[in-house]
Amino acid sequence: MAIIRTENLTHIYSKGTVFAETAVENVSIEIEKGEFVGVIGHTGSGKSTLIQHLNGLLAPTSGRVLIDGEDIWANKKDIRRFRFKVGLVFQYPEYQLFEETVYRDISFGPKNMNLSPAEIDSRVLEAAALVGLGGDILEKSPFELSGGQKRRAAIAGVVAMRPEVLILDEPTAGLDPRGRELILGEIRRIHEKTGTTILLVSHSMEDIARYAGRVLVMNKARVFCYDTVDAVFSRAEELEGMGLSVPQITRVCRELAGMGYDLDPNTYTVEAAKARLLTLLGKGEG
Amino acid sequence: MDIIEVRDVTFGYPAMDGAMPCAPVLRGVSVKIAKGEFVAVLGHNGSGKSTLAKHLNAILTPTRGTVLIEGIDTADESRLLDIRRRVGMVFQNPDNQIVATVVEEDVAFALENLGVPAAEIRRRVDEALNDVGMSKYARHAPHHLSGGQKQRVAIAGIIAMRPDCIVLDEPTAMLDPRGRAEVMRTLKALNKDHGITVVLITHFMDEATQAGRVVVMDDGKILYDAPPSQVFSHVEELTAAGLDVPQTTRLCYELRKAGFDLREDIISQEDCARAVARLLG
Ligand SMILES: Nc1ncnc2c1ncn2[C@@H]1O[C@H](COP(=O)(O)OP(=O)(O)OP(=O)(O)O)[C@@H](O)[C@H]1O
Ligand SMILES: Nc1ncnc2c1ncn2[C@@H]1O[C@H](COP(=O)(O)OP(=O)(O)O)[C@@H](O)[C@H]1O
Ligand SMILES: [Mg+2]
Ligand SMILES: [Mg+2]
Numbered sequence: 001m002a003i004i005r006t007e008n009l010t011h012i013y014s015k016g017t018v019f020a021e022t023a024v025e026n027v028s029i030e031i032e033k034g035e036f037v038g039v040i041g042h043t044g045s046g047k048s049t050l051i052q053h054l055n056g057l058l059a060p061t062s063g064r065v066l067i068d069g070e071d072i073w074a075n076k077k078d079i080r081r082f083r084f085k086v087g088l089v090f091q092y093p094e095y096q097l098f099e100e101t102v103y104r105d106i107s108f109g110p111k112n113m114n115l116s117p118a119e120i121d122s123r124v125l126e127a128a129a130l131v132g133l134g135g136d137i138l139e140k141s142p143f144e145l146s147g148g149q150k151r152r153a154a155i156a157g158v159v160a161m162r163p164e165v166l167i168l169d170e171p172t173a174g175l176d177p178r179g180r181e182l183i184l185g186e187i188r189r190i191h192e193k194t195g196t197t198i199l200l201v202s203h204s205m206e207d208i209a210r211y212a213g214r215v216l217v218m219n220k221a222r223v224f225c226y227d228t229v230d231a232v233f234s235r236a237e238e239l240e241g242m243g244l245s246v247p248q249i250t251r252v253c254r255e256l257a258g259m260g261y262d263l264d265p266n267t268y269t270v271e272a273a274k275a276r277l278l279t280l281l282g283k284g285e286g
Numbered sequence: 287m288d289i290i291e292v293r294d295v296t297f298g299y300p301a302m303d304g305a306m307p308c309a310p311v312l313r314g315v316s317v318k319i320a321k322g323e324f325v326a327v328l329g330h331n332g333s334g335k336s337t338l339a340k341h342l343n344a345i346l347t348p349t350r351g352t353v354l355i356e357g358i359d360t361a362d363e364s365r366l367l368d369i370r371r372r373v374g375m376v377f378q379n380p381d382n383q384i385v386a387t388v389v390e391e392d393v394a395f396a397l398e399n400l401g402v403p404a405a406e407i408r409r410r411v412d413e414a415l416n417d418v419g420m421s422k423y424a425r426h427a428p429h430h431l432s433g434g435q436k437q438r439v440a441i442a443g444i445i446a447m448r449p450d451c452i453v454l455d456e457p458t459a460m461l462d463p464r465g466r467a468e469v470m471r472t473l474k475a476l477n478k479d480h481g482i483t484v485v486l487i488t489h490f491m492d493e494a495t496q497a498g499r500v501v502v503m504d505d506g507k508i509l510y511d512a513p514p515s516q517v518f519s520h521v522e523e524l525t526a527a528g529l530d531v532p533q534t535t536r537l538c539y540e541l542r543k544a545g546f547d548l549r550e551d552i553i554s555q556e557d558c559a560r561a562v563a564r565l566l567g
Contacts, residue, residue, distance in 0.1 A: 021430075041462075042432065042462045042464065043432045043433035043434070043460075043461065043462045043465055044432055044433075091460075092379065144299065144308075145332075146331050146332040146336060147331070147336065147378065147456070148330075148331025148332065148489075149331055149332055152331070170460070173459045173460055174331075174378065174456060174459045174489065175331060175489065176329070176330040176331045176489055176528045176529065177489065177491070177528065177529050177530035178330065178525075178528035178529070178530075179330070179331055179528070203461070203462045203463060203466075205463075206533070243432075243462050243463060243464030243465070244462065244463055244464070245463035245464075247533065248492065248532065248533045248534060248555060249533040249534070249537065251555050252533075252534060252537070252555055252558050252559050252562070255555065255556075255559040256559055256562060256563060256566075259559075259563055261563065261566055270533050270536045270537050270540065273537055274537060274540045274541065274544075277537075277541065277562065277565075277566075278541075278544060280566060281546065281565060281566065283544055283545070
């Protein structure tokens, strides 16, 4: 059974006024337990609005959201339960930081879960290490952090709650390349080790190609397609028409394939391109 | 003349609650930027990029050392307005920078605060919107624009002040690929056609490759200051500094390591494909 299911989900902001804006229209998707789903789409395509429904931060204008088969709005008092199950790192997480120290900020979520102090402490330290924050930074005020450091702290706060579904809304915006690798690598490790279901919203086609199993493409409030990485990126021209792109290395491989060389046009990583080229150059391993 | 001269600047944020002063986050930074240059600034999270940027229009002033903007010392408080008129800043989040409910009013906002005459405001707003390719949207509501369009409106608001230099702190971090491309195209045009000096802080290596010069910060110091092809040839050092190189440069580097003869300064897609094709024969 799907861990998350939406049925004809529609969200209209400011419904009934002149400012009415249909941000999500008739979206029906299923996410299986343990999947790693990438979400892409132009700005304003409805990605953030859609995912805020998946833990009940926004309520549908019409349609339903089901988690483990339960309609999350069946009983309004029950909504908190789903917030612990589905953890969401916001698109602008730096505004979620409000405690006196970074340590206390990361422990905020776990504290609300009635865990023992020792358990909270070990989760906070583990989550902080996982996003590359350590030592004296934990005792600083969140206001003293650089942009990228704030973002890391916000991610740690949600990870420390160990939700069954972890949703990250453009988590790597503003991170340096090493931070991006580190955090996405750790998220993949959590995914593999614990079977946590992951939804990753990103504008980086490199990251989506590298980490996601399936890709949901949003376009103008609707689902454009929901398919494997290869199937999605093989529609490069349509993606570009929607304001998206394919990785630079993919474009190089396509250019070479166009010149008649035997390269796979669905090559998304430098490692894959290198392996193929070394084989063609007679230096392949196998 | 140099529009920006940063001379051996050290800076530490004042400690909260009067404890020991914080360790300096800029440690002896010196950099000169000439009028009309397009400079990208790279560096790991916390390396001091934003802190340096804030020194360029006197939001912060050095603990030690000097920052001169067209010869004006930023430590001279009586010249604050002269400095802010010369150097404009654009920040990361497009939603935080827009104040009005109509695009052209937003662009006019700072001019109105300065008491510029209405006719002059009109002229400058029209010009600025034209320069960033947003004239069509003059009467639109900003919150209905895409991220890239919002950032272009924010840039127009700065351009309308007629600065000599714009400093942008990760203006494309929140944008989709098209929005990023729009902003880069706009900045290049402002630089080329209007001679505006551009200082662009970014984590995107492909944007840095489009600058004339790349400054790399590392733990409060300048690690490199050279044209992109030269900076990106330091693949290992950049990786060690928490950074990356464009995928094309990385591929050529890997092939070189495997014993193939490829130049070190390849960054564009076309050059990369051509060089690899030559190897393949
Ligand atoms: N207001 C502040 N008070 C105290 N310390 C600060 C403050 N702002 C930044 N710092 C510290 O100064 C150092 C440099 O921060 P800065 O914001 O300049 O980095 P940055 O290079 O812009 O990083 P990022 O890529 O994450 O935006 C960091 O160690 C940060 O923790
Ligand atoms: N709080 C809000 N109030 C009104 N309209 C909104 C709000 N948040 C988003 N929108 C609008 O909904 C649409 C989808 O936005 P969003 O879900 O943020 O897209 P994405 O995350 O894909 O960029 C956009 O047209 C946006 O302007
Ligand atoms: Mg969003
Ligand atoms: Mg910064």
